[in-house]
Amino acid sequence: xxxxxxxxxxxxxxxxxxxxxxxxxxxxxxxxxxxxxxxxxxxxxxxxxxxxxxxxxxxxxxxxxxxxxxxxxxxxxxxxxxxxxxxxxxxxxxxxxxxxxxxxxxxxxxxxxxxxxxxxxxxxxxxxxxxxxxxxxxxxxxxxxxxxxxxxxxxxxxxxxxxxxxxxxxxxxxxxxxxxxxxxxxxxxxxxxxxxxxxxxxxxxxxxxxxxxxxxxxxxxxxxxxxxxxxxxxxxxxxxxxxxxxxxxxxxxxxxxxxxxxxxxxxxxxxxxxxxxxxxxxxxxxxxxxxxxxxxxxxxxxxxxxxxxxxxxxxxxxxxxxxxxxxxxxxxxxxxxxxxxxxxxxxxxxxxxxxxxxxxxxxxxxxxxxxxxxxxxxxxxxxxxxxxxxxxxxxxxxxxxxxxxxxxxxxxxxxxxxxxxxxxx
Numbered sequence: 001x002x003x004x005x006x007x008x009x010x011x012x013x014x015x016x017x018x019x020x021x022x023x024x025x026x027x028x029x030x031x032x033x034x035x036x037x038x039x040x041x042x043x044x045x046x047x048x049x050x051x052x053x054x055x056x057x058x059x060x061x062x063x064x065x066x067x068x069x070x071x072x073x074x075x076x077x078x079x080x081x082x083x084x085x086x087x088x089x090x091x092x093x094x095x096x097x098x099x100x101x102x103x104x105x106x107x108x109x110x111x112x113x114x115x116x117x118x119x120x121x122x123x124x125x126x127x128x129x130x131x132x133x134x135x136x137x138x139x140x141x142x143x144x145x146x147x148x149x150x151x152x153x154x155x156x157x158x159x160x161x162x163x164x165x166x167x168x169x170x171x172x173x174x175x176x177x178x179x180x181x182x183x184x185x186x187x188x189x190x191x192x193x194x195x196x197x198x199x200x201x202x203x204x205x206x207x208x209x210x211x212x213x214x215x216x217x218x219x220x221x222x223x224x225x226x227x228x229x230x231x232x233x234x235x236x237x238x239x240x241x242x243x244x245x246x247x248x249x250x251x252x253x254x255x256x257x258x259x260x261x262x263x264x265x266x267x268x269x270x271x272x273x274x275x276x277x278x279x280x281x282x283x284x285x286x287x288x289x290x291x292x293x294x295x296x297x298x299x300x301x302x303x304x305x306x307x308x309x310x311x312x313x314x315x316x317x318x319x320x321x322x323x324x325x326x327x328x329x330x331x332x333x334x335x336x337x338x339x340x341x342x343x344x345x346x347x348x349x350x351x352x353x354x355x356x357x358x359x360x361x362x363x364x365x366x367x368x369x370x371x372x373x374x375x376x377x378x379x380x381x382x383x384x385x386x387x388x389x390x391x392x393x394x395x396x397x398x399x400x401x402x403x404x405x406x407x408x409x410x411x412x413x414x415x416x417x418x419x420x421x422x423x424x425x
Contacts, residue, residue: 035055067394097402103132194375196209
């Protein structure tokens with residue numbers, strides 16, 4: 001029986017640590033696991049039969065490298081009843097390579113893949129065990145106290161906010177200065193909330209935090225910003241990309257071809273609003289991919305959790321726990337303790353865990369003490385970074401593709417490019 005691992009969705013600074021956890025755990029169980037394989041570009045690579053053998057990978061170096069070594073995808077796998085031929089192809093590839101375990105590393109949409117493939121295998125009587133390995137910087141998977149990738153993104157954003165506050169405080173201006181940072185998170189405010197860790201008192205940034213869970217009150221926002229500028233000479237604002245107005249409409253978003261919204265630009269809109277109302281200098285920045293790829297500044301807690309969910313997924317697979325996700329459970333805050341528990345993937349797939357109301361202050365513009373208690377342990381600890389020529393060293397190794405055993409398949413109706421068999425991620 002061979003094991004197949006795949007990565008999906010947006011990347012994190014520690015998703016390769018989960019890959020390393022899977023590979024190391026599987027290697028330690030060679031008596032029960034044959035080859036450890038990986039799909040190139042997630043479920044797309046499985047359907048295209050673009051597979052790699054993981055033998056010889058330096059898992060320690062891999063665990064310190066950002067991005068996804070095996071490539072990712074955002075392919076939406078339909079239900080088996082909608083496209084049965086797609087599943088025929090999927091199970092044909094699994095059979096051709098004697099794959100009995102599928103570990104899928106991703107967020108909410110990826111857990112839907114776990115649930116659907118697991119259900120399809122059961123209906124077909126196919127001896128496949130499918131387990132989800134969670135990750136997302138959005139931190140929005142239900143039944144997971146936190147998600148691998150979030151702690152490191154939170155650490156990076158809180159650090160950036162603290163550093164920019166020092167810059168703001170260094171400059172003088174007759175009219176005052178305002179800085180707006182827009183962070184990712186779509187419909188949830190977990191990343192915006194993380195910036196609050198930068199502040200040790202009311203005078204430190206961020207002075208205002210805007211969440212999708214709390215509609216923006218423009219009058220209150222402008223009054224707060226003006227008061228802070230009057231007191232300090234500057235004001236820093238953290239904005240979640242998916243913030244909404246009182247009527248529920250996004251502050252800034254555009255429709256995608258699939259009917260979903262693509263967020264981006266809410267911070268710029270808030271900067272414009274504040275600049276015009278206060279007649280002051282206003283700067284806007286969006287860390288964008290930087291917040292999810294800063295492997296030089298990962299949270300040691302986050303890194304340990306990313307490794308742990310990878311190892312746990314292998315254990316669950318060997319125990320026959322089909323259709324589950326390896327979820328992090330918080331046991332205590334002080335000292336921070338956690339473990340891993342299995343959760344049914346179908347019960348949490350495609351759900352979004354929003355920031356609890358108790359984590360937001362009554363005015364909707366700051367993180368509460370309860371929120372800070374939740375956040376603080378997730379950014380703890382640092383890791384030494386291996387550098388050369390003054391820059392971090394990233395793991396890069398040619399991963400030749402396995403020989404294909406099946407004909408080319410183009411039945412998914414998407415313009416998906418086949419990976420070359422000698423392609424290096």
